Amino acid sequence: MQKNSTTMRHHFCRFCNTELRHIFVDLGMSPPCESYLRIDQLNQMEPFYPLNVYVCANCFLVQLPEYVNPEEIFSDYAYFSSYSDTWLRHSETYTEMIIERLQLQERSHVIEVASNDGYLLQYFVARGVPVLGIEPAANVAEEALKRGVPTLMKFFGRQTARELAAEGKHADLLLGNNVLAQVSDLNDFVAGMKILLKPQGVITIEFPHLMRLMEENQLDTIYHEHFSYFSFITAEKIFAAHGLILFDVEELATHGGSLRIYARHAEDPSHLVSQRVTALRTREEAAGFTCLAHYFSFAEKAKETKRKLLEFLIHAKREGKSIAGYGAPGKGNTLLNYCGIRSDFLDYTVDRSPYKQGKFLPGTHIPIFHPDYIKQTCPDYVLILPWNVKEEIMEQMAFIREWGGQFVVPIPEVRVLP
Numbered sequence: 001m002q003k004n005s006t007t008m009r010h011h012f013c014r015f016c017n018t019e020l021r022h023i024f025v026d027l028g029m030s031p032p033c034e035s036y037l038r039i040d041q042l043n044q045m046e047p048f049y050p051l052n053v054y055v056c057a058n059c060f061l062v063q064l065p066e067y068v069n070p071e072e073i074f075s076d077y078a079y080f081s082s083y084s085d086t087w088l089r090h091s092e093t094y095t096e097m098i099i100e101r102l103q104l105q106e107r108s109h110v111i112e113v114a115s116n117d118g119y120l121l122q123y124f125v126a127r128g129v130p131v132l133g134i135e136p137a138a139n140v141a142e143e144a145l146k147r148g149v150p151t152l153m154k155f156f157g158r159q160t161a162r163e164l165a166a167e168g169k170h171a172d173l174l175l176g177n178n179v180l181a182q183v184s185d186l187n188d189f190v191a192g193m194k195i196l197l198k199p200q201g202v203i204t205i206e207f208p209h210l211m212r213l214m215e216e217n218q219l220d221t222i223y224h225e226h227f228s229y230f231s232f233i234t235a236e237k238i239f240a241a242h243g244l245i246l247f248d249v250e251e252l253a254t255h256g257g258s259l260r261i262y263a264r265h266a267e268d269p270s271h272l273v274s275q276r277v278t279a280l281r282t283r284e285e286a287a288g289f290t291c292l293a294h295y296f297s298f299a300e301k302a303k304e305t306k307r308k309l310l311e312f313l314i315h316a317k318r319e320g321k322s323i324a325g326y327g328a329p330g331k332g333n334t335l336l337n338y339c340g341i342r343s344d345f346l347d348y349t350v351d352r353s354p355y356k357q358g359k360f361l362p363g364t365h366i367p368i369f370h371p372d373y374i375k376q377t378c379p380d381y382v383l384i385l386p387w388n389v390k391e392e393i394m395e396q397m398a399f400i401r402e403w404g405g406q407f408v409v410p411i412p413e414v415r416v417l418p
């Protein structure tokens with residue numbers, strides 16, 4: 001069945017329903033970035049969808065219209081969280097902090113939306129705090145069940161929240177990391193959180209911070225799976241519209257710069273709004289996030305980032321250098337497709353996830369191998385696609401220096417690392 005939004009000329013804000021008239025950035029046509037290809041699929045047609053991002057003139061939500069049906073993207077999602085050491089450490093530290101801060105114990109109930117393979121909830125389970133994960137992707141939800149994390153295989157929204165509430169399941173802590181951006185029906189999702197939260201419960205949500213995306217040219221964090229890109233100011237408006245108050249916020253280094261927001265019911269006076277909330281709001285206002293013109297500055301930065309990366313790659317190839325990629329993250333696919341980088345520049349890429357090894361990147365058809373393959377081919381340059389975890393990768397792959405190999409990052413601008 002054809003979705004209306006793919007055939008209609010007009011798009012409307014997924015939060016406030018204002019007609020979207022202003023382009024934030026246009027990254028051209030790209031395949032869904034997690035659709036890794038098997039060898040027998042290489043000669044077939046591949047769907048490409050626009051990566052044309054809008055900003056709403058009313059609420060300033062930066063957003064990608066629903067060009068791709070979410071069920072199509074998320075039903076066999078390849079991203080297993082457990083494969084990143086950095087992310088696991090981040091999750092364990094969070095667990096310790098939040099258990100202490102909210103005094104969670106064996107009578108508390110922690111619910112995580114988009115709980116993936118249970119990588120985070122496992123730390124609560126280990127500390128005896130009862131949990132429930134909600135995860136729509138069957139293949140990753142099954143992994144969670146195997147490691148002893150109770151998981152409901154469902155999309156989250158008002159309906160799922162009401163079903164759980166009817167069974168008496170409410171949350172003392174309701175959390176969602178890197179899911180808010182991936183929600184197509186934003187209002188349904190946040191309304192669901194309101195329903196599932198106990199009267200004095202706390203919500204924590206982490207999402208990439210639009211301010212950092214714009215400051216650091218993170219154009220590759222834009223992909224079809226990411227429908228929305230939030231400033232703190234806009235996030236605050238969305239939660240307020242559903243009776244939830246953001247009472248605290250932390251700035252995190254994860255995913256190139258994220259926010260962790262803390263929300264409570266508007267009716268619950270138990271947490272005062274922290275100074276950090278006012279401070280961040282003020283900083284965003286000063287940076288221009290309440291003026292449409294500020295958002296228009298990004299498009300030219302994206303083009304310049306592309307030109308610089310291509311300049312480097314062309315120069316390296318003219319000098320006869322060999323270049324391999326490291327990682328096959330979604331963000332890599334946006335970057336490679338936008339810049340038109342195929343195996344003419346990158347011989348191959350490698351990834352630790354066995355799910356991706358032996359497959360090919362969508363669109364560019366660059367082959368994905370096991371990381372050990374780098375030892376066999378000794379490339380002059382290794383282009384780190386998941387630049388947000390570059391320290392971890394440079395440590396694991398330090399041996400490339402034995403043959404004079406060098407690491408390169410593409411973002412915020414192309415750079416050979418010392």
Ligand SMILES: [Zn+2]
Pocket residue numbers: 013014015016017018056057058059060061
């Ligand atoms: Zn809007």
